[in-house]
Amino acid sequence: MSNVQSIERALTILNKLSEYPDGIQIARLTEQVGLTKSTIHRLLSTLVSMNYVVKDEETDKYKLGLQVLFLSRNLLNNSSIVTIAKPYLEKLSQEVNETVHLCIEDHGEVIYIDKIESNQTIRMYSRIGSRAPMYCTGVGKVLLSGAAPEHVDQVISKTDFIPKTPYTITSKEAFLKEIESVKQQGYALDNSENEEVLRCIAAPIYDHKGKIIASFSISGPSNRVTMELINHTLIEKMKQYSIAISRNLGYSGS
Amino acid sequence: MSNVQSIERALTILNKLSEYPDGIQIARLTEQVGLTKSTIHRLLSTLVSMNYVVKDEETDKYKLGLQVLFLSRNLLNNSSIVTIAKPYLEKLSQEVNETVHLCIEDHGEVIYIDKIESNQTIRMYSRIGSRAPMYCTGVGKVLLSGAAPEHVDQVISKTDFIPKTPYTITSKEAFLKEIESVKQQGYALDNSENEEVLRCIAAPIYDHKGKIIASFSISGPSNRVTMELINHTLIEKMKQYSIAISRNLGYSGS
DNA sequence: TTATATGTTCTTTATTATGGAACATCATTC
DNA sequence: GAATGATGTTCCATAATAAAGAACATATAA
Numbered sequence: 001m002s003n004v005q006s007i008e009r010a011l012t013i014l015n016k017l018s019e020y021p022d023g024i025q026i027a028r029l030t031e032q033v034g035l036t037k038s039t040i041h042r043l044l045s046t047l048v049s050m051n052y053v054v055k056d057e058e059t060d061k062y063k064l065g066l067q068v069l070f071l072s073r074n075l076l077n078n079s080s081i082v083t084i085a086k087p088y089l090e091k092l093s094q095e096v097n098e099t100v101h102l103c104i105e106d107h108g109e110v111i112y113i114d115k116i117e118s119n120q121t122i123r124m125y126s127r128i129g130s131r132a133p134m135y136c137t138g139v140g141k142v143l144l145s146g147a148a149p150e151h152v153d154q155v156i157s158k159t160d161f162i163p164k165t166p167y168t169i170t171s172k173e174a175f176l177k178e179i180e181s182v183k184q185q186g187y188a189l190d191n192s193e194n195e196e197v198l199r200c201i202a203a204p205i206y207d208h209k210g211k212i213i214a215s216f217s218i219s220g221p222s223n224r225v226t227m228e229l230i231n232h233t234l235i236e237k238m239k240q241y242s243i244a245i246s247r248n249l250g251y252s253g254s
Numbered sequence: 255m256s257n258v259q260s261i262e263r264a265l266t267i268l269n270k271l272s273e274y275p276d277g278i279q280i281a282r283l284t285e286q287v288g289l290t291k292s293t294i295h296r297l298l299s300t301l302v303s304m305n306y307v308v309k310d311e312e313t314d315k316y317k318l319g320l321q322v323l324f325l326s327r328n329l330l331n332n333s334s335i336v337t338i339a340k341p342y343l344e345k346l347s348q349e350v351n352e353t354v355h356l357c358i359e360d361h362g363e364v365i366y367i368d369k370i371e372s373n374q375t376i377r378m379y380s381r382i383g384s385r386a387p388m389y390c391t392g393v394g395k396v397l398l399s400g401a402a403p404e405h406v407d408q409v410i411s412k413t414d415f416i417p418k419t420p421y422t423i424t425s426k427e428a429f430l431k432e433i434e435s436v437k438q439q440g441y442a443l444d445n446s447e448n449e450e451v452l453r454c455i456a457a458p459i460y461d462h463k464g465k466i467i468a469s470f471s472i473s474g475p476s477n478r479v480t481m482e483l484i485n486h487t488l489i490e491k492m493k494q495y496s497i498a499i500s501r502n503l504g505y506s507g508s
Numbered sequence: 509t510t511a512t513a514t515g516t517t518c519t520t521t522a523t524t525a526t527g528g529a530a531c532a533t534c535a536t537t538c
Numbered sequence: 539g540a541a542t543g544a545t546g547t548t549c550c551a552t553a554a555t556a557a558a559g560a561a562c563a564t565a566t567a568a
Contacts, residue, residue: 003300004556006525007264011304014325021328027545036527041547046257050265051361060546064329066360066383069367071268072326073383074275075318106320107305113323129320129327258525260556281514290558295516314515509568516563524555532547538540 009035010043014064017053023061072129081214082114084248085205089116089216092241096234098220101127103139104213105147108155110140118220132194135159135175136168138202139215141188144179146204146212152179168193187238188215189230192222199225203238208250216241263289264297268318271307277315326383335468336368338502339459343370343470346495350488352474355381357393358467359401362409364394372474386448389413389429390422392456393469395442399433400458400466406433422447441492443484446476453479457492462504470495 016032017024024032029040044062047053051067076082085102093100093116102114112127134140134155144152161170169175182188190200202217218225218234225234243254270286271278278286283294298316301307305321330336339356347354347370356368366381388394388409398406415424423429436442444454456471472479472488479488497508 002296002556003303004260004264004296006258006260006555007297007300008304010258010261010264011301011306015321018325018328021331025545026547037546038527038529038548039525042256042258042525043261045547046261047265049257050262052265064325066329066365066367067269068322068326069329069383070365070385071272071318071383072322073381074272075320075323077275111320111324113320127327129323129325131324256524259523260525279514280516291515292517292558292560293556296556299516511568512566514563514565516561518559518561520559521557522555523557524553526550526552526554528550530547530549532545534545535543537542 006043009033009039010047013040013043014047014052014068017062017064020061020063023056023059023063025059025061029062076113076128081205081249085214085216085245086114086116088241088245088248089114092116092216092218092237093118096218096220096237098218098225100216100218101139102214102216103137103143104215105134105140105143106131108134108158110134110137110143110215113214133159135161136164136190136194137217138188138190138200139217141179141182141190142202142204142215143212145182145188146206152176164194165192165196167191186242187235190217190219191227197221199227199230201225201230201234201238203242204246205242205249206246206251206253208252210251210253213249216245260297263287263293264301267294267297267301268306268322271316271318274315274317277310277313277317279313279315283316330367330382335459335503339468339470339499340368340370342495342499342502343368346370346470346472346491347372350472350474350491352472352479354470354472355393356468356470357391357397358469359388359394359397360385362388362412364388364391364397364469367468387413389415390418390444390448391471392442392444392454393471395433395436395444396456396458396469397466399436399442400460406430418448419446419450421445440496441489444471444473445481451475453481453484455479455484455488455492457496458500459496459503460500460505460507462506464505464507467503470499 026040048055051065053062054065055062089100098118100116101112103110103112110132112130115127156172163170187203199222200217200219202215204212205214207213280294302309305319307316308319309316343354352372354370355366357364357366364386366384369381410426417424441457453476454471454473456469458466459468461467
């Protein structure tokens with residue numbers, strides 16, 4: 001029941017460090033984490049000794065060590081979704097020449113587990129491992145459209161509907177309605193609801209039981225990914241890929 | 255000076271879990287890690303509460319959680335080597351139609367920080383974040399060829415020269431000689447020294463100070479990556495790419 | 509049913525982590 | 539160049555914390 005304090009603290013520090021790719025000093029960490037210098041120093045020393053953290057001797061800054069990368073090395077390979085979906089997503093990205101993402105839900109958030117970049121010159125910055133809220137992303141809506149009502153309620157109750165753009169859905173009622181319509185349609189849009197200049201279309205991936213276990217999306221600047229293109233081409237394309245990938249996971253529905 | 259015991263133990267468990275992508279039970283972990291059931295249970299509970307570990311309620315198996323992936327999300331993006339080298343490595347991989355790796359040294363080991371797969375049907379299994387010893391890899395030889403003699407000695411003294419194949423270098427003296435000749439040549443081979451069927455050629459990447467900070471390699475089955483191909487084409491090609499990438503990092507040498 | 513293997517919870521104990529203080533190091537300012 | 543301030547590091551007494559055995563719970567197999 002009760003957790004180990006020092007481990008909680010150490011992991012909190014790791015989380016914090018991940019926000020500072022160039023490292024952070026102990027003094028800054030004390031402000032951020034709220035522990036004494038000496039405690040943080042000791043915790044960091046332990047993390048360093050295990051290669052989870054590296055200390056830059058020049059600047060006295062601490063940053064994540066490569067052991068963290070080593071940990072995650074098998075995290076996605078084993079996950080058959082990534083492996084199975086990859087060739088399809090690559091083909092899709094090539095066809096539409098836009099970035100394609102693959103996501104699953106984790107603790108009420110969207111987490112990006114794969115990404116195929118378009119060859120367009122303006123590339124989006126890398127996202128694998130990143131999290132995003134569900135209420136303002138196409139993939140999030142799709143994932144919730146396949147979840148049990150209680151789970152949807154639970155996620156929504158924890159959601160802060162922050163208006164990221166003028167188009168963001170900001171009420172529970174509207175969002176519930178939106179999820180319902182996603183369920184009907186079989187796809188979801190993010191119509192500049194997360195970032196002003198971005199438009200996405202997302203579709204579900206089903207497992208053999210017909211459960212939605214992942215979602216993939218096409219994202220691109222609104223001027224390229226127009227509503228016309230979506231209605232004309234992308235909806236149909238996404239549905240095709242949705243079924244193709246799901247079939248490969250043992251899905252037998254339509 | 256003295257480390258926090260519970261953190262060391264927790265990280266040891268994380269390391270262990272990374273070996274079991276499908277999860278492992280507490281009982282197995284006690285055997286592997288040598289702690290009591292209750293201790294491991296408590297440590298795991300803490301890790302679970304922080305989302306570093308996930309418990310499969312069906313099988314009672316514990317495996318790494320996606321927070322680990324979240325941690326590493328910025329680990330390589332910030333690293334300018336990956337970003338700068340990527341387009342070159344992609345082009346190289348396309349030209350030779352073989353897998354290309356990018357590596358740095360970490361605590362006396364080679365660590366793979368990027369990988370571009372060839373389009374050949376037989377793909378190598380993913381490696382980003384993986385570690386490999388330096389004595390039996392081309393990239394390892396290259397990295398050591400640029401290191402200070404004391405560092406080379408230190409790494410070698412910690413190295414177990416295990417003969418992975420009949421061609422593996424198994425003595426300090428031979429390895430030192432090999433590194434010396436790599437330094438002369440400006441490239442290194444792994445002539446089936448790590449895996450019987452594999453041949454690699456590796457070259458250095460220099461920073462603005464002329465220091466070797468990374469190494470990249472072409473790897474492929476020996477029947478495709480023949481010694482003839484290497485001598486004829488690849489050596490020259492690797493040297494060109496080596497200089498091109500290094501130039502982009504501010505290197506001004508030849 | 510019993511036995512065995514496993515996960516979970518509880519409680520006592522002493523080990524262990526904690527944080528203040530002292531010390532060290534460095535950069536900046538007067 | 540001394541003094542100040544900001545930082546990292548080490549030490550140590552104390553109390554809080556984690557440890558592990560035992561008891562309990564649950565599931566599977568004999």
